[in-house]
Amino acid sequence: MWGIIATWRMAVEGITKADEMLKEGADAGDAIETAIKEVEDFPYYKSVGYGGLPNEEMEVELDAAYMDGDTLDIGAVAAIKDYANPISIARRLSHEKVNCMLVGEGAEKFAHKEGFERKNMLTDRAKIHYRNRVKEVQQQEIKPYSGHDTVGMVCLDTHGKMTAATSTSGLFMKKKGRVGDSPISGSGFYVDSKVGGASATGLGEDLMKGCISYEIVRLMKEGMHPQEACETAVNKLDEELKERRGKAGDLSLIAMNNKGEWGVATNIEGFSFAIATENEKPIVYLTKNVDGKCIHEVASQEWLDNYMKTRTAPLEEK
Numbered sequence: 001m002w003g004i005i006a007t008w009r010m011a012v013e014g015i016t017k018a019d020e021m022l023k024e025g026a027d028a029g030d031a032i033e034t035a036i037k038e039v040e041d042f043p044y045y046k047s048v049g050y051g052g053l054p055n056e057e058m059e060v061e062l063d064a065a066y067m068d069g070d071t072l073d074i075g076a077v078a079a080i081k082d083y084a085n086p087i088s089i090a091r092r093l094s095h096e097k098v099n100c101m102l103v104g105e106g107a108e109k110f111a112h113k114e115g116f117e118r119k120n121m122l123t124d125r126a127k128i129h130y131r132n133r134v135k136e137v138q139q140q141e142i143k144p145y146s147g148h149d150t151v152g153m154v155c156l157d158t159h160g161k162m163t164a165a166t167s168t169s170g171l172f173m174k175k176k177g178r179v180g181d182s183p184i185s186g187s188g189f190y191v192d193s194k195v196g197g198a199s200a201t202g203l204g205e206d207l208m209k210g211c212i213s214y215e216i217v218r219l220m221k222e223g224m225h226p227q228e229a230c231e232t233a234v235n236k237l238d239e240e241l242k243e244r245r246g247k248a249g250d251l252s253l254i255a256m257n258n259k260g261e262w263g264v265a266t267n268i269e270g271f272s273f274a275i276a277t278e279n280e281k282p283i284v285y286l287t288k289n290v291d292g293k294c295i296h297e298v299a300s301q302e303w304l305d306n307y308m309k310t311r312t313a314p315l316e317e318k
C-alpha cells in the first residue's frame with residue numbers, strides 16, 4: 001500500500017508526482033519532498049514558497065518542517081528568507097543529531113554552507129498584494145492577517161515508511177519573526193510509522209494550543225480511524241477555544257494511518273484537500289463540518305477551473 005494526503009487544492013500537482021514515484025517503490029521522504037517542492041516552486045500559490053505573501057515589513061519569511069516516521073527524526077526552519085526550497089533545508093536538518101531546528105539568520109547560514117539554492121522569494125505579484133492590503137487596512141479597517149494556507153502532507157510508501165512535511169509563508173502581514181504551528185512538531189505535523197501521521201493548516205496560534213497533529217496521532221494509536229481521530233481532535237479543540245476564549249481560529253487537519261486509510265476535519269467552510277493512494281487516483285475534495293461530522297465531496301470540474309483562473313488572473317493595483 002502507498003498513499004499521500006495533503007492540505008488544499010494547491011497540492012494536487014505535487015502529490016501526482018509523488019504518486020508516480022510511490023508506485024515505483026520510492027522512499028516516502030523523497031516522494032514528500034518532491035511534492036512539497038512542486039508547491040513551493042509555483043509562483044501563483046501565494047502562501048507557500050516562491051510568490052508567498054510577505055510579512056509586515058514586506059519580506060517573505062518562510063517556515064517548513066520534515067519528519068521521518070521510522071526514526072522520528074525532525075528537521076525544521078523558521079522565518080528563513082531568500083532560499084528557494086525550505087522543505088529541502090528542513091529535510092537536510094533532520095539528519096542532524098542536534099541543531100535540527102534553525103531560525104532566521106542561522107537557518108540561512110546553514111543553507112548557504114550546504115549549497116542550497118538562493119532565490120529572492122518576493123514576486124511582483126506578492127508586492128501588489130502587499131500594497132493593496134496596506135491600503136485596505138487603512139481605508140476599511142479590515143484584519144490584515146486573513147489570507148494564509150499552509151501545505152502540509154503525510155505520506156506512506158510501499159516499504160511501510162511514513163513521513164510528514166509542511167511549508168508556508170505563514171500569516172500574511174505577520175510580524176517579523178512570527179512563527180506559526182507549521183515548523184513546530186506536534187502542532188503543524190507529526191508522524192510515527194507504527195501508527196500514522198497528521199498535518200495542520202489554519203491559525204497557527206490556535207492550532208498550537210491543542211498540539212493537534214500529535215493529538216490526532218495519539219487518537220489513532222488508541223485505535224481510532226483517521227477520520228474519527230481528526231473529527232474528535234478538531235471538534236474538541238474548537239469547543240475548548242470557544243468556551244475559554246469566546247472564539248476559535250481556523251483549524252483544518254489531514255491524517256493518514258499506516259494502512260493508507262485517511263481522514264480530514266475542519267471547522268471552516270470549503271476546506272480543500274488532495275489525496276492519492278494505491279486505490280485512488282490523485283483527486284481533490286472539498287469538505288465541510290455539519291454538526292461535528294465532516295462531509296467530503298469530490299471537487300467539480302467547474303470548481304477546479306475557477307480555482308486556477310482566480311489564482312492566475314491579472315492582479316491590479318487598487
Ligand code: ASP
Pocket residue numbers: 047148149150168169170171179180181182200201202203204205207
Ligand atoms: N498555520 C499557518 C500559520 O499559522 C498558516 C496556514 O496554515 O494557513 O503560520
